[in-house]
Amino acid sequence: MTHVIDTFTIVMLCAGAFFFLAGTVGLLRFPDSLTRLHALTKVDNLGLGFIVVGLLPQVDGLIGGLKLILVWLLVQLASAMAAQLIARVARVERRS
Amino acid sequence: MTGAILFAIAIAALLLAVAVWVVVARTAFTATVGFIVYGLLLALVWVALSAVDVALTEAAIGSGVTGMLLLGAAAQLRATEANVESTSLPLKLSAGILCVLVSGGLAAVMLDPPAVAPTLAPEATAKLSATGLGNPVAGVLFAYRALDTLLEKVVVVLALIGVWSLTPDRAWGGVPGLRLYARPSGTLTLLAQVLPPVGIMLGIYMFWTGADNPGGAFQGGALLAAMWLLVMVARLQPVPPTSLGRLRLLVTIGPFIFLTIGFAGFALAGSFLAYPIDYAKPLIVVAETGLTLSIGVTLALLVAGPAERSA
């Protein structure tokens, strides 16, 4: 059983790492501030999300799992608002 | 073990690269951003070294309070920055050589440690049960070296007085010149309304859990300071004038409570800052509560700076 869980964790962690890679490549290679921002928000959402899902079966107890999910929700919330802030800065800078 | 070595090499290399970037940055603003990044990476290093209390403090102070302080300072210096003459090459070279020598000395000590590392950690954890605490760092801060902690908290208040002493005479007691947003957007207002409740809860949790797990008054207080600064910067609350009585009370109440407990130690347990056996943990928690509040208010006021216009 632990083999199955471990395999699941590894697959999920690799998926998360893939989205981190995709987001970083997007941040470096996309032509425009707003397109780069789009790539970045995928990192927060999917990258961290897959990592949290992968780590959930490895944590003891309900509280530990809930804490992991809380971290993910907080990062999503904070970075969603920060992304709006960044988009605003990008728009104003593009105008000037 | 390969994973640990890989990670250690990666983070050491990244730290060095960021440190070089901070040193060669051309403007104070760029150097400050580099410094904040360095602080975040250093927090990861502390976690890798199992020093979680230090990591919490590094993250809260470095990226939070000090980050905003330095960025504000860099902004204020921007007008005169172009006129500063850069240091001469011989001076830079001697500074560089001195740094290399010190680093080499530290590396020599770290890479060739004595057979038995000199440490008091085992004795510290052995005696911890007498204090009722579970976190050895809290034990060191509040039981074994409580006098140092008391003096540190007073030093923070003295630092605030030092900052306030920069106030021009006409503005004494007035409102600090913290740079705010001219017209905060809806997004910023939402951020400043949603984050602080979460931050305040987390700050109180970190202070409370510091008795048995990594955390403590300083980390909790620093987070509270960051949340209050967020609310002020987004113009949801006005920056209070420095002459406000309640403000000064909050700044001093932490050290005052701690000092009172210290003097009560003469009557209750025989010497300054001694705790009676069964009441050690409640007394420490009371002291920490006052200190969390004071540290939060004082750190935020340190970032806000000296008063610039009269109330």
Added chain:
Amino acid sequence: MIDVYLIIGSFILAMVALGLIRIVRGPDTADRMMAAQLLGTGGVAILLLFSVATAAPSIVDVALLLALLAAFAAVAFVKDVPGSPSDISGATDRS
């Protein structure tokens, strides 16, 4: 298993390092802020991996703190960045 966590952690650290290139190159403020966000999220991911790798639940507290402070740092960043238009960066409150 611990090695897996640490290898993935090193990979994410490498991604963060690449993101720092974006901070240095710019060209806009927005790009620098984005790289800082990546650093924050990457740091959270690395800390969560560490917490499970070393079975130390207190490290998740550091991750929570980092998540909050990443947003706070974005706000502090924009407030004092040089050259931003006035409706973004604030002038000192002299009114």
